[in-house]
Amino acid sequence: MKFVDEAFIDIAAGDGGNGCVSFRHEKYKEFGGPNGGDGGRGGNVYAVADDNLNTLVDYRFSRRYDAKRGENGMGSDMFGAAGDDIVLKMPVGTIISDAETGDVIMELLEVGEQRLLAKGGDGGYGNMRFKSSINRAPRQKTPGGIGERKELKLELKVLADVGLLGMPNAGKSTLIASISNARPKIADYPFTTLHPNLGVVRVGPEQSFVVADVPGLIEGASEGAGLGHQFLRHLQRTRLLLHVIDMAPFDEAVDPVAQAKAIVGELKKYDDELYAKPRWLVLNKLDMVPEDEREARVKDFVKRYRTALKIKAKEELPVFEVSALARQGLEPLIREIYGHVKRVHEASKPPVDVDPRFADQP
Template sequence: MMFYDYLKIYVKAGDGGNGCVAFRREKYVPFGGPAGGDGGRGGHVILRADPGLRTLVDFHFQRHFKAERGGHGEGKERHGKNGADLILRVPVGTVVRDAATGRVLADLVAPGQEVVVARGGRGGRGNARFATPTERAPRFAEKGEPGEERWLELELKLLADVGLVGFPNAGKSTILSRVSSARPKIADYPFTTLEPCLGVVRVGEGESFVLADIPGLIEGAHTGAGLGHKFLRHIERTRLLIHVVDMGGTGGRDPVADFAAVNRELALYNEELARRPQVVAANKMDLPDAEANLERFRAAAAGYEIFPVSAVTGAGLDQLMFRVAALLRELPPPPLSVPTEAHTVVAPVRVRVENGVFVVESEAVARRVAMFDLENPEAVRRLQDYLVRAGVDAALRAAGVKAGDTVRVGNATFEWVEGKN
């Protein structure tokens, strides 16, 4: 199975149900009256973090999702039912962004955590809601408000305490298989690991941490070269890095150059990653040239804690894991990508002219206009009143609209009539 950790999906909340135009016809009610019920709210689209999921693979096969619309209002002031919410399950650790703006909507880091990514439209009000002492028989009802729709970016970042980084074939997967019950695929060729793998390391009674094996990096990984760039995001949440370096010089590799190259790629991808605490696992100490390479490496990597280990024999791994556990007890958790509290800002109405058409640019106005039935004269009159109150009338006049000009608001197009707007 492929490891999917970044996808785009389209979500559409349910439209609100239409309000109803109806009148009472009861035997003992002498004058009757409006009795149209309201439409129901459209269903929301909700993302929920599910600890049972590991990847975003389910969204690879279906990218478009739509919630149920609200029921229409009926006579005798019967309201339509609310549309069912659509709940989409995603792995814990999923970051949700608006694809159009790049704004982070949520960082789902706790099992069961939810976020509403598209809100259902309001139900339209029935004509019973518009009755007044001066207008006792309104023949107007609102249509349901359209549900929100948007493209989302889903990015999975594994929730691990420690990340194994290093060049391909440095021995990261073998170390993970030695210190945990994880069984990554291991073979003697470059890019042996094609997807991140998690394992739980137990270092004592009631003490453990999560270790992630990140596919190997190469020069230029931050720009898209090799496989490692696809998975650098998975070490952003880790508190500590174990930098695995091949001391055996396998394939003519130079441990000093490899160490510098990987750290450079981390810094180019995310400067904060380069400052993340690191310990060095000087691996493959069972090979003939390892001791000589280790002495040279110690001089070049002064200031780093270096642990000579052999993933093949297991030598030195216990000391490394106990030291990592001790460091984790002292380190704070990394900051999460949680959006700051947003304040609602009412954007001013703007008008632009496109091929002779006056286009009103306001999402709020467009959503409101969609609730008016433009075939109903009374609805049109109420729409005209709303456009004046919302400042659309003034914005159009300032833009130079004249009688007979075409005006477009959202999906609605109408002709400007002077003196009636």
């Protein structure tokens, strides 16, 4: 299925039903009085986060969603029925904003979260509402309220703990396939990955994290070159970035340091917060480097990388040497990632208020 992470829809809540003017008519009841009921409220439009969905493709083919109108009030004190609500299922991580102004209305961040998008109109009052001691036979009624209408933009940012970035053919798809349950397309040509892939990495019982693989970046991606710029947004929710480096490029003239520097530059141009995220180096395809040359090549890369990005010697720079294809060096990488994700998750939890009377108890 084609990955769709942006869509535009028009929604309309139902109008309220009109109130009714009616009087009681029964034999021998000369002064029956008013008995016109109220109209029913219009249907609401809700959005709900569904973990069974991972794209917005359904909203590309169906853009208009109208809730039912409330029924009109009737005689004999009968109120009109409320209009049926509409529930729109969307992937977790969907951002809903106003299509005209761009203002964000809400974000769906938790499975099962339900939010009101458009409120239905209130039902109108029937004439029984206007009965009083000085108005025994009212003929007033009110029309139903107008339901809200909105033009919305839906944008999906996948929720992942770890994001993979790198040049095309750096081995990101092979890496995510080796450590998780994801099965992306893998081939020996650039831009094999055309849409984000999510994979769950199982570390142990009730221990896991989610990895996102996006299309490879090239220089100029922040201005629209290549494919990866369309999906950089999916890395904005991650807690850690793994910069995958091809240490054995087919073209010997290609400098991995220059490529790595270009990727980092694109991150900075695209978003400062994305650039500031923790970023670890994953030196891939080392199985294709002669064993007696690996140590020297890694040391040379790290030294020139620090110089190119002006990283001081005392600054920490996590580096992992792996071969995704041969599944070498992956276990230490997975353990370190899980530890980092767990620490960040625990640090982000709100503090728990403890009753001072029980503060000293274990």
